[in-house]
Amino acid sequence: MKDTEQSIIEAAILIFNEDLSAPLEKVADQAQVTRRTLHRYFKDRKELMDKCQKEIRKACAAAMANAYNTTQNPKERLEAMFYAGLDCGSKNTFLHKLHTLHDHKHQAANEECSEYDHTFELWKGNLQLLLTTGIINQGMTVDWIHNFFQSVVVVFINSQQKGSLARAEARQLAWFSFSKGIGI
Amino acid sequence: MKDTEQSIIEAAILIFNEDLSAPLEKVADQAQVTRRTLHRYFKDRKELMDKCQKEIRKACAAAMANAYNTTQNPKERLEAMFYAGLDCGSKNTFLHKLHTLHDHKHQAANEECSEYDHTFELWKGNLQLLLTTGIINQGMTVDWIHNFFQSVVVVFINSQQKGSLARAEARQLAWFSFSKGIGI
DNA sequence: GAATAATGTCTCAAATATGTGACATTATTC
DNA sequence: GAATAATGTCACATATTTGAGACATTATTC
Structure with a gap:
């Protein structure tokens, strides 16, 4: 059912x-x-929207945590979490979009915002580690990489919607563009 | 005035x-x-929307053509046109979004679509050249690169809206992420 | 197959969005 | 500063969206 x-x-x-x-x-x-x-x-539009956000957070946080635990190695973690993010698809990009809207003021005080931050806590933590240990290109910032990550997910989704590229191929391309794009 | x-x-x-x-x-x-x-x-929403599209095409096509003519070298052209695209900002991404909507069926027959294709004709032509001459990583496709380009523009816009990164710095980061991301 | 749950159909009131007329107010031009 | 153009304010009709009641129809369960 x-x-x-x-x-x-x-x-x-x-x-x-x-x-x-x-x-x-x-x-x-x-x-x-x-x-x-x-x-x-x-009940109404707002309730639906809230449930969407909750669902996204649940799904993304779970996928990320799962990927995180597959290995101890920060570099391997990056790749595993990247693919996990890809597989979350538009679930991934929607929340991010809400929090980068023109009129949205991001603030940790706001519960929504702090929950958003929390969803990508492990991901960002691992990024920070790779940055400080110099594995990722120094000029980068966690914020840039995170936005860049979300963008690559969008590219991936588009390619799948158009159906011009096989899923496995697109995943590889995505990882290539992302990893090279942050200087690995 | x-x-x-x-x-x-x-x-x-x-x-x-x-x-x-x-x-x-x-x-x-x-x-x-x-x-x-x-x-x-x-007159109404539709007329406004049409004028927006016309404006975007005009601005983007002009900026792209201008950048195209700064040099003969395909690799230098790529960089010049990339920065031109960045500077078009959301003008750039909006049309692209309209043409990648879930229910949008892209077809050259449609006048809107052909005009869209035309806007990025020079850009895509140059990409194709770089691909066939092997300067860009072989596994790439023109479509992927174009989508990737649009995505990087979004990242750039976000960074500027948040104001966390100086414009010049963000431009450099963007070019790094883009060029490396397509295998140059 | 009877009882129950889930969904669809039709209807309607309220809220919101859209487009325009009439006229007041403010800028701009000469 | 008078004439003209552009914009704002208010009012209004229409269209669309929203949310819910009443009841029929279809699935599901036991």
Whole structure:
């Protein structure tokens, strides 16, 4: 039995990632349910949005933690976590987008923001380690690398949507562009 | 005397780039005019959107052509055009976004699409040359590089919006990430 | 297969977004 | 500073989006 609530959330992440103010009907269509059903699961737009964020954090944090634990070596960790991030796809990029919006003021005080920071804590921590030990090019900053990472995920997603590149090939290309792009 | 029409277009590009279905009031606010004034210049949402696309094509195509003509050397051209693209900022990324939307079917027959292709004709042509002569890593494709380019522009824009990185520094970082990322 | 749960259909009221007319106010030009 | 152009304010009609009730239809469970 498929979980309707979950499939609506997945649909919403996909739609909102492209069009933040998209009408809920688009989300319902994407999830192949009626708008009425959507409203049975989510009181209103805000609640749906919140659930999306929670889902993303859960999925990304779990994938990252899992990748983190596959090895002790910081360089290998980087690669494992990179691929984990790729596999999270638009789940990954959506939250990031919300937190880089023009009018968004990022502040650790805000609970949303601190949870966002926490989601990528392990990832950023490992980056910091690679930076201070000089394995990653010195001119880089953690912020730049993190944004760059998110961008490469977008490139990957686009290539998959267009279907012009096989998944495995695209993953390799993505890792190449990312790792070389940060000076490894 | 400032050109109201132009400043509304600039505002719209900024807003729509972040939120495609944003209410026109947001655009008006960003342009520091009332919604009423916006409607005096643009019949409706569609007309505004069309003008945005026209403006982008004009600006990007001009910047690209200009950079193209600074040198004959393909590698130097790549760098010049890259920086030109950076300087076009969100003008650059907005059109690209429209043409990579989930439901967008890209087709040369469509006038919009062919004009889009044309905007980056010189850029893509030069890329192709670098690929066939083996200067750029063989595994790459023109599409991947173009998407990657657009992504790096986004990273650059984000860094500038946050103000955490000086413009000149960010430009250097961007070129490093891009050039290394495509295997130069 | 009866009972229960989930979803769809149709309807409607409220909220929000859109586009325009009428006129006041402010800039600009000569 | 009078004439003109541009913009703002307010009001309004229309269109779209949103959220929920009532009930029919379809799945699921026991």
